[in-house]
Amino acid sequence: MEIMHERCCGLDIHKQTIVACLIVRDEDGQPSRTLQTFGTTTRQLLSLADWLRQAGCTQVAMESTGSYWHPVYNLLEEQFTLVLVNALQVKKVPGRKSDVKDAEWIAELLRHGLLRGSFVPARPERELRELTRYRSSLVQERSAEVNRIQKVLEGANIKLASVATDVAGKSGRAMLAALVAGNDDPAYLASLARGRMQRKHDALEEALLGSVRDHQRLMLKLQLEHVDALDGLIENLSDEVEERLRRFTETMARLERIPGVGRRVAEIIVSEVGTDMGRFQTAGHLVSWAGLCPGLNESAGKNYSAKTPKGNNALKTVLVQAALAAGRTKNSYLSAHYRRLRARRGPQKAAIAVAHSLLIIVYHLLADPERTYQDLGPGYFDQRDKERRSRQLKARLEELGYTVTLEPIAA
Numbered sequence: 001m002e003i004m005h006e007r008c009c010g011l012d013i014h015k016q017t018i019v020a021c022l023i024v025r026d027e028d029g030q031p032s033r034t035l036q037t038f039g040t041t042t043r044q045l046l047s048l049a050d051w052l053r054q055a056g057c058t059q060v061a062m063e064s065t066g067s068y069w070h071p072v073y074n075l076l077e078e079q080f081t082l083v084l085v086n087a088l089q090v091k092k093v094p095g096r097k098s099d100v101k102d103a104e105w106i107a108e109l110l111r112h113g114l115l116r117g118s119f120v121p122a123r124p125e126r127e128l129r130e131l132t133r134y135r136s137s138l139v140q141e142r143s144a145e146v147n148r149i150q151k152v153l154e155g156a157n158i159k160l161a162s163v164a165t166d167v168a169g170k171s172g173r174a175m176l177a178a179l180v181a182g183n184d185d186p187a188y189l190a191s192l193a194r195g196r197m198q199r200k201h202d203a204l205e206e207a208l209l210g211s212v213r214d215h216q217r218l219m220l221k222l223q224l225e226h227v228d229a230l231d232g233l234i235e236n237l238s239d240e241v242e243e244r245l246r247r248f249t250e251t252m253a254r255l256e257r258i259p260g261v262g263r264r265v266a267e268i269i270v271s272e273v274g275t276d277m278g279r280f281q282t283a284g285h286l287v288s289w290a291g292l293c294p295g296l297n298e299s300a301g302k303n304y305s306a307k308t309p310k311g312n313n314a315l316k317t318v319l320v321q322a323a324l325a326a327g328r329t330k331n332s333y334l335s336a337h338y339r340r341l342r343a344r345r346g347p348q349k350a351a352i353a354v355a356h357s358l359l360i361i362v363y364h365l366l367a368d369p370e371r372t373y374q375d376l377g378p379g380y381f382d383q384r385d386k387e388r389r390s391r392q393l394k395a396r397l398e399e400l401g402y403t404v405t406l407e408p409i410a411a
Helices: 043-052 069-076 099-111 123-155 170-181 186-190 196-208 212-242 248-255 265-273 283-290 313-326 333-345 346-365 382-384 384-401
Strands: 006-011 017-025 033-041 059-063 080-083
Touching: 006 069, 006 099, 006 283, 017 043, 033 043, 033 099, 043 069, 043 283, 059 069, 059 099, 099 212, 123 186, 123 212, 123 265, 123 313, 170 186, 170 196, 170 283, 186 196, 212 248, 212 265, 248 265, 248 346, 265 346, 283 313, 283 346, 313 333, 313 346, 313 384, 333 382
Parallel strands: 006 059, 059 080
Antiparallel strands: 006 017, 017 033
16 A cells, blocks of 8 residues: 655544654664653643654644644644544454554554544634634523523512513513512512513513512522623623634625624634635535535435434534524525425424525635625525426415416516
């Protein structure tokens, strides 16, 4: 088998140790393997870099093991050509296994050019990813805390969530603050409503009649403080993300024109995908990398049900959320696409399909900076197969007992 790299190294990375297998050619032209174990502290990683540099190694491969590969990649990326590979793609045939054998196997595959590297963005994009992913985690944590507030209110027989859409909104917060302060008068609590909530005064007064105990007041006080703290952290992260994305203002504006894509969705898309679409051969490659392409399970000429593959979970999650939001819009291509599929395949599969379409739109917008989003309109699918749709509607009217004659309207 052809040798692609004369001097290369395979790393088997763990939490506290790294096993390195260095392969070089000796004086007789035969491969010589050198094995060494390093720690994962910064001093040990610098020693690993010195060891590789002294041996003249230029190519280094490692598995994407959890988050343990991050510090190794950060310290070595400026000195060596790194290949980060999916652990499933380099899994050895079951049998005798050890860290040493894993490192040897990775080095051997790299030596013969049999590894396909994963996409690793540049350091500024990786930093932006960390910020947006942490913010998403805090948003989820805030939602969980609001759910705990609702649980405490249910225990006190306060049915605020049955009337108010958001118990942590302005009106809800004012009522909760009064409850924590010891005011149980339903009429007074209902009078704290703001905006459109004022029209629900009678329903609020009925829902706010309950029995709040001292321990429940304490829990509500602590939970509201936790929500306020999370709001502050989310706002700080959003300010930092906005500052880092200031140079992509025009790109963000073009993405926000897509139905269902708001500011935060656009920020996550740019942080996860970047703006350089040259790293993906086609839109299909980007969709596959994100894990939004259809699953494939074919055998003996038959297609069986298959799940979508694993991919970028952060991007996949936010695109599905954007797809559901787009499905609720009116008079748009994406909403028509969602309703059309939901009737036949259900809401979950329809959301995945619309997320697939969203990412293809994003690809073309980022690939061509001069292009802007042009909606095809809600009637696109009807116009695409006008005759077939006309026959379906005509047959439906005939089933209801009507005689139908179709005449085209003059232009």
